[in-house]
Amino acid sequence: MFEARPSFLQPASAGDYRELARRRLPRQFFDYLDGGAYDEATMRNNVEDFRRVLLRQRVLRDISHINLKTEVLGQKLAMPVILGPVGLAGMFAPRGEVQAAQAAERAGVPFCESTVSICSLEEVRANTSAPFWYQLYVMRDRGYARELLQRAHAAGCPVLVFTVDLAVVGARYRDVRNGMTGISSPFGKLAKAWDFISHPGWSLSMAMRGKPLVFGNLVKAMPEAQSLPAFRAWVNAQFDPAVTWNDLAWLRENWPGKIVVKGILDPDDARTAASLGFDGVVVSNHGGRQLDGVPSSISALPPIVDAVGDRVEVLVDGGVRSGLDVVKALALGARACIIGRAWAYALAGAGGAGVAHVLQIMRKEMEVAMALTACTDLNEINQDILTSALPATGMKDAASAGIHGVAGSRVDYAEISK
Ligand code: FNR
Numbered sequence: 001m002f003e004a005r006p007s008f009l010q011p012a013s014a015g016d017y018r019e020l021a022r023r024r025l026p027r028q029f030f031d032y033l034d035g036g037a038y039d040e041a042t043m044r045n046n047v048e049d050f051r052r053v054l055l056r057q058r059v060l061r062d063i064s065h066i067n068l069k070t071e072v073l074g075q076k077l078a079m080p081v082i083l084g085p086v087g088l089a090g091m092f093a094p095r096g097e098v099q100a101a102q103a104a105e106r107a108g109v110p111f112c113e114s115t116v117s118i119c120s121l122e123e124v125r126a127n128t129s130a131p132f133w134y135q136l137y138v139m140r141d142r143g144y145a146r147e148l149l150q151r152a153h154a155a156g157c158p159v160l161v162f163t164v165d166l167a168v169v170g171a172r173y174r175d176v177r178n179g180m181t182g183i184s185s186p187f188g189k190l191a192k193a194w195d196f197i198s199h200p201g202w203s204l205s206m207a208m209r210g211k212p213l214v215f216g217n218l219v220k221a222m223p224e225a226q227s228l229p230a231f232r233a234w235v236n237a238q239f240d241p242a243v244t245w246n247d248l249a250w251l252r253e254n255w256p257g258k259i260v261v262k263g264i265l266d267p268d269d270a271r272t273a274a275s276l277g278f279d280g281v282v283v284s285n286h287g288g289r290q291l292d293g294v295p296s297s298i299s300a301l302p303p304i305v306d307a308v309g310d311r312v313e314v315l316v317d318g319g320v321r322s323g324l325d326v327v328k329a330l331a332l333g334a335r336a337c338i339i340g341r342a343w344a345y346a347l348a349g350a351g352g353a354g355v356a357h358v359l360q361i362m363r364k365e366m367e368v369a370m371a372l373t374a375c376t377d378l379n380e381i382n383q384d385i386l387t388s389a390l391p392a393t394g395m396k397d398a399a400s401a402g403i404h405g406v407a408g409s410r411v412d413y414a415e416i417s418k
Contacts, residue, residue, distance in 0.1 A: 011349065014321045014342040014358055020349025021092070024202050026195040028178040029091055033344055036288035037170035043288025045296040046319030053298065053328045056387040058374035066367045067377045072336045073159050073258045073279055073313055075131065078108025079363055080336035080378060081326060083343045083355075084317050085135035085161060090118020090216075092348035094209030097216075098127045099352030100343060105130040107359040112161055112338070113217075115148070116231075120216030125155040135161040135262070138243040142250065144221045149254050151217070158257050161282065162248075165263025167241040170290040182229035245272055252277065260315065262338075263290075265300045267307035270314075280313035280335075287318055287340050298329060305333030323365025327373070330381045 011017050022030050036043030068079040083104045090096040097111075097119035104111035105128050112133035113124055124132060134152035139145045152160065175181055179188055196203045213227060222234045251259065261273045262282035270281050283301045285294050294300075297318030305314050316329050317338035326337045342362070346354035370376065373385040 011346075011354070011357065013361060014345060017345040017349040017354055017358055018341070020354070021345040023349075024199065025092065025348050026199045026202060028180055028192065028195055029088075029202075030348070031174035031178050032088065032172075032180055033086075033092065033341065033348065035172055035174035036292065037172055037290055038292035040288060040292065042285055042292050042294050042296065043319075046285070046288050046298070047321060048319075049296040049298045050319050050321075050325045050328060053332070054387045055324070055328065055331075055369060055373050056385050057372050058385075059372070061374040063371040063374065063376055065376055066370050068363065068366055068370075070336065070378050072110075072315070073260065075110060075158060077110065077336065079326075079366060080330060080334075081107075081109050081359065081362060082133070082315070082336060082338045083109065083111040084338035084340045085112045085114035085117075085163070086340055086344045087114045087116035088118060089114070089344060089347060091206075091213070092344055093351045094205055095119055095123070095127075096347050097124055100347050100355050101128045101132050103343075103352045103355035103359065104132070106356055107363070109359065110159070112159075113157075115163075115217060116235075117216055118214065120219075121148075121151050121155045121157075123216060131156050131158050133157055133159040133161055135163055136251075137163055137166055138240045138247070139221075139238045140240045141221065141238060146254050147220075148217060153256065159279075160251075160255050160257060160259045161262050162251060162259055162278075163262045163286075164243075165284065165286050165290050166239060167243060169235065169239070170286075170292070172289060180228055181232050245276065248276055248278075260313070262317075264304065265294055265297075267303045270304045270308045270312075274308040274311045278312060280315060281308065282338060283314060283316040283318075283334070284338070285318055298325075298332065301329065301332050301334060309333050323362040323367070324369045326362065326366055327369040327375075327381060328386070330378065331383055331385050 008016060011020060021033065070077050070080045072080065083100055089100060093099055097113055097117045101111040101124050110133050112135050113121060114135050115137045121134065134157040136145065136148060179192055215231065258279040260280035260282055261278050263284050263286060264270050264273060264281040265283065265285055273281050283297050283304050285297055297316050301316050308314065313335045314333060315336050315338055316334040317340060320326060320329065320337045320339050321342050329337050342358055343355050346358035375381050375385060
């Protein structure tokens with residue numbers, strides 16, 4: 001029942017927080033957080049392709065002052081990182097969304113609340129003072145969607161993240177195996193109970209401080225659906241596969257603030273979003289949780305920056321686990337990175353203090369990456385700080401694209417990823 005202590009005295013990276021999360025969370029919730037769709041190839045490539053982008057080290061420049069401040073969608077940020085929408089975060093730690101939003105506020109970066117959060121918009125608002133963002137899925141019940149938009153506006157959210165890659169739900173095998181999608185056999189119920197009993201730290205803290213499984217923003221929409229299988233059924237019934245670009249005019253009419261479209265992987269879709277007047281796009285494959293076999297986010301980024309980078313702000317998420325990854329994404333044209341699992345692992349492993357720590361770690365890692373690529377300000381980061389890369393998964397083979405791993409040569413990432 002009691003698990004061995006982790007093999008480190010204190011966590012040093014987002015990966016260490018993943019290990020803490022694995023130990024603390026019941027298997028069902030860890031797999032929900034950690035897993036992806038189908039064989040999880042895209043999820044793995046999201047992380048691995050970052051490793052294939054190589055930084056060009058430069059030395060003996062004055063790097064005594066490094067400035068990470070930036071502006072994203074009209075908001076000043078202490079560094080180019082945003083805590084992205086993660087559904088059910090309030091199941092990873094008691095009042096999880098509030099704890100994460102407070103940590104984000106302390107770090108000077110935005111927190112984005114998911115449609116399917118545990119804490120309501122009003123609870124996050126009441127416990128923070130910085131503006132936070134809101135994420136919306138397309139629902140059949142437009143009346144309820146409008147009500148959510150009004151609540152988000154009343155809570156002072158300046159940015160709406162409109163997620164478009166969940167019109168249908170990808171098959172997440174781990175969730176099926178663990179009974180997240182429903183379980184009926186007595187043996188399954190016993191196994192689930194044991195999963196909770198054998199993680200007493202999480203179970204006790206949730207029993208004492210959480211209000212498990214109330215979807216704060218959806219209570220009125222699905223009063224009968226405050227359990228995971230019922231929630232799944234509600235998602236399947238409510239998320240609207242018939243939505244097209246034409247419906248987005250409705251969104252513009254109902255949201256006075258900025259809107260970014262999240263879930264873009266193709267330059268043509270990015271062009272459409274830009275031409276419809278949206279303020280930004282998030283290059284994203286939903287952290288590899290939707291369609292397996294699509295390109296990693298970092299390999300999809302350069303052609304999208306080429307297509308719309310001069311018209312809208314291009315953000316990216318998927319596989320960002322360190323400040324080094326953030327610097328690489330900025331070098332390939334992103335305005336900022338959204339992180340998902342990196343903050344959620346930390347929340348699960350050590351609550352709000354963990355989220356604050358992971359943000360400090362990422363900040364430090366960005367400073368080091370900038371210092372050793374001789375950048376003192378974010379606007380000095382561009383492709384010049386990259387050197388030749390190994391061919392990345394999801395990218396065209398670099399050799400066949402005429403690119404060879406010669407140290408010091410520049411790589412046309414937009415070219416390889418076409
Ligand atoms: C997500 N993501 C997500 N996205 C969204 O728009 N609304 C949501 O409710 C959720 N929920 C969610 C739950 C969990 C457990 C995960 C891991 C992710 C996707 C998220 O915003 C982001 O796109 C990915 O997490 C980015 O990939 P990394 O950083 O997790 O690799």
